[in-house]
Amino acid sequence: MTKTHLVLLHAPSVYDFRKESILYGPVSDVVPSTTVFEMYPIGFTTLAEHLERHGFRVRIVNLAVRMLNDAKFDVDKQIRPLCPDAFGIDLHWLPHAHGALEMAKMVKKHHPHTPVIFGGLSATYYHQELMDYPAVDYVIRGDSTEEPLLQLMRCIVEGNDPHEVPNLTWRDGQGRIQINPLTYSPENLDHILIDYGYVVKAVGRYRDLANFVPFQRWLGYPITAALTCRGCRHNCLTCGGSARAFREFYGRARPAYRAPEALAQDIRNIQRFSKGPIFVLGDIRQAGIDHAERFLKAIEGFDGQLMFEFFGPSSRDFLQKMGQAVPNLVLEISPESHSEEVRHAFGRNYSNGELEDTIGYALEAGCQRLDLFFMIGLPRQTYQTVMETVDYCDHLLRRFDKRGDRTPTVHPFISPLAPFLDPGSLAFEEPEAHGYRLFHRSLEEHRQALLSPNWKYVLNYETEWMNRDEIVASTYEAGLRLNSTKARYGLIDRQRAEAVEKRIRKAINLVRQIDDIVSITEDGRRSRLLAALKPQVDAANLSTVCDKRELELPLGWLKLNIPQAALLLLSDLIAKAMKGVKRAVNKGV
Numbered sequence: 127m128t129k130t131h132l133v134l135l136h137a138p139s140v141y142d143f144r145k146e147s148i149l150y151g152p153v154s155d156v157v158p159s160t161t162v163f164e165m166y167p168i169g170f171t172t173l174a175e176h177l178e179r180h181g182f183r184v185r186i187v188n189l190a191v192r193m194l195n196d197a198k199f200d201v202d203k204q205i206r207p208l209c210p211d212a213f214g215i216d217l218h219w220l221p222h223a224h225g226a227l228e229m230a231k232m233v234k235k236h237h238p239h240t241p242v243i244f245g246g247l248s249a250t251y252y253h254q255e256l257m258d259y260p261a262v263d264y265v266i267r268g269d270s271t272e273e274p275l276l277q278l279m280r281c282i283v284e285g286n287d288p289h290e291v292p293n294l295t296w297r298d299g300q301g302r303i304q305i306n307p308l309t310y311s312p313e314n315l316d317h318i319l320i321d322y323g324y325v326v327k328a329v330g331r332y333r334d335l336a337n338f339v340p341f342q343r344w345l346g347y348p349i350t351a352a353l354t355c356r357g358c359r360h361n362c363l364t365c366g367g368s369a370r371a372f373r374e375f376y377g378r379a380r381p382a383y384r385a386p387e388a389l390a391q392d393i394r395n396i397q398r399f400s401k402g403p404i405f406v407l408g409d410i411r412q413a414g415i416d417h418a419e420r421f422l423k424a425i426e427g428f429d430g431q432l433m434f435e436f437f438g439p440s441s442r443d444f445l446q447k448m449g450q451a452v453p454n455l456v457l458e459i460s461p462e463s464h465s466e467e468v469r470h471a472f473g474r475n476y477s478n479g480e481l482e483d484t485i486g487y488a489l490e491a492g493c494q495r496l497d498l499f500f501m502i503g504l505p506r507q508t509y510q511t512v513m514e515t516v517d518y519c520d521h522l523l524r525r526f527d528k529r530g531d532r533t534p535t536v537h538p539f540i541s542p543l544a545p546f547l548d549p550g551s552l553a554f555e556e557p558e559a560h561g562y563r564l565f566h567r568s569l570e571e572h573r574q575a576l577l578s579p580n581w582k583y584v585l586n587y588e589t590e591w592m593n594r595d596e597i598v599a600s601t602y603e604a605g606l607r608l609n610s611t612k613a614r615y616g617l618i619d620r621q622r623a624e625a626v627e628k629r630i631r632k633a634i635n636l637v638r639q640i641d642d643i644v645s646i647t648e649d650g651r652r653s654r655l656l657a658a659l660k661p662q663v664d665a666a667n668l669s670t671v672c673d674k675r676e677l678e679l680p681l682g683w684l685k686l687n688i689p690q691a692a693l694l695l696l697s698d699l700i701a702k703a704m705k706g707v708k709r710a711v712n713k714g715v
């Protein structure tokens with residue numbers, strides 16, 4: 127088989143999650159991943175596609191999902207035989223601070239002379255600190271690293287110093303840290319391809335589906351994503367992906383948008399192999415209504431399930447146009463709190479009236495499902511306001527989804543801002559000014575915090591209005607209340623509601639038990655007691671405040687378009703065979 131030049135590794139959040147007894151809490155209840163955060167960045171596919179287009183062979187290895195799927199999966203055995211020119215590891219999300227660094231150590235153990243490259247938003251933020259870890263050789267900074275990575279790979283293969291590679295932090299021959307300027311930040315997303323064609327082909331090439339699966343349940347629920355932009359126009363207080371964070375830390379002055387027609391084509395390309403829902407990431411109205419309407423025109427008649435997120439209210443006219451263009455329309459809005467004061471302090475300036483008008487327009491336009499996300503850990507938010515948010519959900523369900531009337535459309539969720547307040551966010555950078563208190567700041571502090579036995583201690587913040595105990599307690603209480611509200615309105619059946627309630631109560635008990643154990647001063651006894659709790663802790667770790675399956679849309683039995691995927695694979699093989707024939711002809715064979 128042709129040599130692989132680069133292996134992209136995705137680590138679990140905490141490397142030895144299979145051994146550690148940690149109550150991770152409801153940190154991932156409203157995303158497709160488990161608490162291991164096994165989903166790799168969408169950028170893995172654009173990086174791989176870009177490098178392959180320029181002659182490099184790239185393989186994705188999702189170690190997190192492999193470890194999750196198989197308790198006996200041997201990570202050493204997977205890494206040892208790999209011998210690429212370089213390994214890439216994502217530290218995009220800070221919750222991977224522990225796993226990503228452990229993975230780098232393991233790579234160096236087996237391949238001491240193979241370079242290890244880090245990248246992602248958190249790696250960018252902590253690039254200098256990352257160089258303190260001997261297992262890290264390079265950090266490529268910024269949100270668009272396809273081109274810098276290509277240039278670095280050329281340097282690695284040709285044995286040149288990467289002085290000219292933009293966005294690169296590295297160690298030179300004398301061991302000095304070099305920080306090349308962060309100058310590569312393309313103005314649009316025309317240079318990348320986000321159609322997963324690379325993934326389908328690579329699965330065939332390496333006969334290896336297991337390592338490319340983006341998250342544990344993906345084969346049963348193959349949701350994919352299309353990317354509208356990199357960056358954001360907004361400045362939500364706790365978000366490390368805000369306009370300000372991009373400007374100050376990731377080298378991006380303004381968002382880079384995917385051309386509307388290209389975005390529509392990405393979506394149609396995805397439909398060639400997947401019949402699952404496609405999540406259009408980023409509000410399509412960010413680049414202006416004209417841009418959004420061009421997209422609607424280009425996507426008109428698309429019959430798959432398309433999920434869109436709105437960062438704020440919408441006009442009736444725009445929703446009508448959406449409904450006409452996309453018959454299987456699904457929407458997501460995150461009002462964060464029912465309290466306009468809290469929402470405003472968070473950075474979202476719209477009223478409940480505008481929110482409810484938007485919900486009404488969406489339903490009128492034929493929206494099949496509308497998810498609403500509320501959060502705990504916000505500025506000016508107290509225990510009491512959290513409970514009132516649940517009451518507001520009741521109000522919304524009463525107003526829009528009267529029991530038994532029809533299949534419920536409005537689905538509210540509530541979850542904590544956890545495990546971390548994002549580095550680079552306004553609240554992280556100026557905590558006191560916004561009523562936040564930080565417990566961990568550096569990468570190393572976060573890495574160590576991830577090993578705490580209970581998510582309460584992992585949290586890197588508390589607020590003037592709620593301490594960590596209250597954030598945890600209000601999360602569980604709100605979870606219990608919303609769960610029974612959902613059962614009342616028929617959003618979940620009785621059985622599911624009872625299971626969720628049981629898990630929440632179990633988690634509340636475990637928090638207490640762990641607190642008692644943590645107060646024991648004798649190390650050995652403390653560790654033994656924590657280890658003994660592991661089976662219960664593991665059982666309480668998944669889907670605590672809601673059942674993760676509540677996020678899923680109903681799908682038909684055929685989720686992957688197998689014949690089309692096979693065709694895509696075959697076309698790759700034929701293209702390769704033709705290349706071989708051409709080479710042979712040129713050589714005069």
Ligand code: B12
Binds near residue numbers: 356
């Ligand atoms: C889309 C998105 C998601 C999607 C992810 C889809 C996916 N597979 O990537 C979903 C909804 C699943 C998600 C989940 C989470 N997210 Co999110 N997400 C975003 C969002 C809105 C956009 C991200 C984006 O634009 N990506 C595009 C670009 C920037 O990234 P990319 O193409 O994947 O990768 C490029 C670079 O990052 C870099 N790169 C990445 N990895 C590597 C590796 C190497 C070796 C190299 C060289 C380069 C490199 O190069 C890539 C290509 O150029 C941002 C907010 C924002 N405005 O940015 C938050 C954001 C990234 N998410 C965040 C968080 C906290 C999370 C969660 C942890 C939340 C939670 N508790 O559940 C989970 C983690 C899920 C997991 N890993 O399992 C924070 C991260 C803060 C931080 N520094 O840790 C952000 C900044 C804001 C936020 N709070 O939502 N998220």
Ligand code: SF4
Binds near residue numbers: 358362437
């Ligand atoms: S949370 Fe706010 S700032 Fe962050 S990506 Fe969403 S809209 Fe932008």
